[in-house]
Amino acid sequence: MGIFCTEELNKNGQKKPRKWVSFLFFLIIFSSFFLMIGGSLYNFYSRSHPVDKECTLVSAEVLNSRSGTGGISTSSTELKINTDGCGTVYVDYVIAPKKSYQDMADELNRYQGEVVTLIFPPFQLPAEGDYALGYGYRF
Numbered sequence: 098m099g100i101f102c103t104e105e106l107n108k109n110g111q112k113k114p115r116k117w118v119s120f121l122f123f124l125i126i127f128s129s130f131f132l133m134i135g136g137s138l139y140n141f142y143s144r145s146h147p148v149d150k151e152c153t154l155v156s157a158e159v160l161n162s163r164s165g166t167g168g169i170s171t172s173s174t175e176l177k178i179n180t181d182g183c184g185t186v187y188v189d190y191v192i193a194p195k196k197s198y199q200d201m202a203d204e205l206n207r208y209q210g211e212v213v214t215l216i217f218p219p220f221q222l223p224a225e226g227d228y229a230l231g232y233g234y235r236f
Contacts, residue, residue, distance in 0.1 A: 143218040152183035157205035
């Protein structure tokens with residue numbers, strides 16, 4: 098007697114799987130489907146429902162980073178915004194304004210010490226000193 102099958106035979110003459118095996122199989126398939134669809138839905142929702150938060154601007158700069166070894170490397174460019182009240186915010190996907198990272202950094206640095214409205218995903222509002230991903234800014 099195996100742990101996966103009962104001694105009963107189905108109409109094809111094969112042993113029937115135990116109920117917990119069928120349930121586990123269903124659970125794995127459902128979870129996989131939910132994770133694939135859920136990730137896409139989260140990205141769509143977070144980009145269509147951003148949240149604004151006012152922060153005092155300290156500085157802004159363009160951050161270029163490279164990582165990897167052995168011929169496989171990645172590089173990324175993002176806007177690093179240092180604030181009082183929102184911590185350090187990294188912007189790598191921009192909802193507003195649609196400009197180059199350097200243009201945005203130059204524009205933000207003209208407003209140092211002033212309150213600026215930063216745009217965040219709905220489930221990731223920063224606290225003081227946090228690292229957060231943002232979507233851009235508004236004046």
